[in-house]
Amino acid sequence: MLNKRFFLYALLSLVVYGVIQGMIFGEVLDDTYVDTLVLIGINIILAVSLNLINGFTGQFSIGHAGFMSVGAYVSAIFTVNLEMNFVLGLLAGCVAAALAGLVIGLPTLRLKGDYLAIATLGFGEIIRIVWLNTDYVGGASGLNGIEKITDWTWTFFLVFATIVIIQNIVNSTHGRALVAIRENEIAAEAMGINTTKYKVIAFVVGAFFAGLAGALHAHYFYIIQPQSFGFIKSFEILVFVVLGGLGSTGGVVLGAILLTVIFTALQEYPDLRMIIYSLILILTMIFRPRGLLGNWSVKKALKKKGGDSHGNTTSA
């Protein structure tokens, strides 16, 4: 981890952070730009964490917004209803989301492929319906009066931490186990990998960071409502990952940035925006099923020139 490349990247990110922070101080960037920057940050956390589950472990989960909502609600309960400080709220949100990941992951990860996708979708919806029917958190009208604490600095350093931690998991022995499960679960099991354990770990870590993104989201937009965490949100996160390239951290970061910028730019045409969104999704799948930078970090493409172009590596 602590090699030359890591320090180079860290330095580069710090420069980017410094420049942008300077521009915010100098009022070169107004609030609209800051909004977009924070949104990009939150989306990167969501995309990178979902990528750990979908891209690296090959477990197709489409209930990520559910975990995000757990983080958002629990952190907001801590800061608003229990009047605790933000850091504690943030931590509570992450831990609660991770626990939700554990509770949901243990039974559902026995399922595979399509069935797992549908089960996670179902759980995501159940979480939303629970918030909708809980008066303590405002029911359908949502929880409001959340203090705005998230800013560019918080977002930047938490995004940085997320990427560093997940990259390290992926490049460790544990990460090899996750990729082995993705490539062939039965073979991985035969090699002595405890597949259930690793799948649950990936799920819990992914949920933890989704909770982090949710907590940041809650403390930026003043209000959280159950309907903003529906399965449309889950699909949105999925699109970041798929467009960027399943299993490539650099790719999904790029995907999250690109799509957030496009959607902010098209904000005035909300109808058209969603049509473009879906067309991007379909066309990417037909013409570039591995995403823009799919498998880029694995460098498989280099070894196997021209190889198959169907993205079979992610089949469950």
Next chain:
Amino acid sequence: MDYLVQQLINGISIGSIYALIALGYTMVYGIIKLINFAHGDVFMVGAFVGYYCTMAGMNIFLSLVLAMVVCALLGTLIERLAYRPLRNASRIVILITAIGVSFLLENLGIFTVGPQAKGVPDMINKESIHLFGDAYVDSLQLIVLGVTVLLMILLQYVVHRTKIGKAMRAVSYDMEAARLMGINVNTTITATFAIGSALAAAGGVIWAAMYASVDPLMGIIPGLKAFIAAVLGGIGIIPGAMVGGLVLGIVETGVMAVPGGSLWRDGAAFVILILILIFKPTGLFGKNIREKV
């Protein structure tokens, strides 16, 4: 007792719509192992065709037939443009494409007709028929049940007695072997999409008649529920989809009948899904198939 019978009647009429949509899911899954997420939106398009036909003064049966034809064409088109290029791709890639198609249909709907719900005029004169005690069945519910049963018998006939049905069963059993036997696999898959979409359209028109309202996002929840019904009965198994739809409809009305239960209506369906996936993932009628390495 009267109350119970009344709830049962309501449950069966909503359940038969779920069953109609579920059939499309199950047929497509049976043949190319794809959860066609866009199916719920084909149902939506069917409901809209029904709405415009009624506005143009057609009666319910004519609207039904027209909606079925339009959606059969739509289903064919979707299969041709979005799914056929991906025939050999991994299943996750096709699944994501299906999600994309679903989004596209919903948002094209919002773009062309606007997001507001439209009120549908009465398609038939509703008459309540007194059964006994406090139990009533209205004429619309009878038509719903009649149409559903008729379509299901028709489907059984097509699948088990015609050449294309035989081809469908063969392709679903083993695509490669079917191709070797000279079956045109692509035509068969297209036919499956056409039939499934036509059934969804029928469900859509009936839904529009029952709830008197259509909007571009109306397909999402019934689509998901129908999918749950298909999984409940054992996905890929046609009688399973029918039973699953009816069971789901009855359970849902049961949950709504409990005081304070109406908010949990959608939750109940998802709880059923999770339970069935955990305890019997192959569904009520499914058989366990050993995975080969």
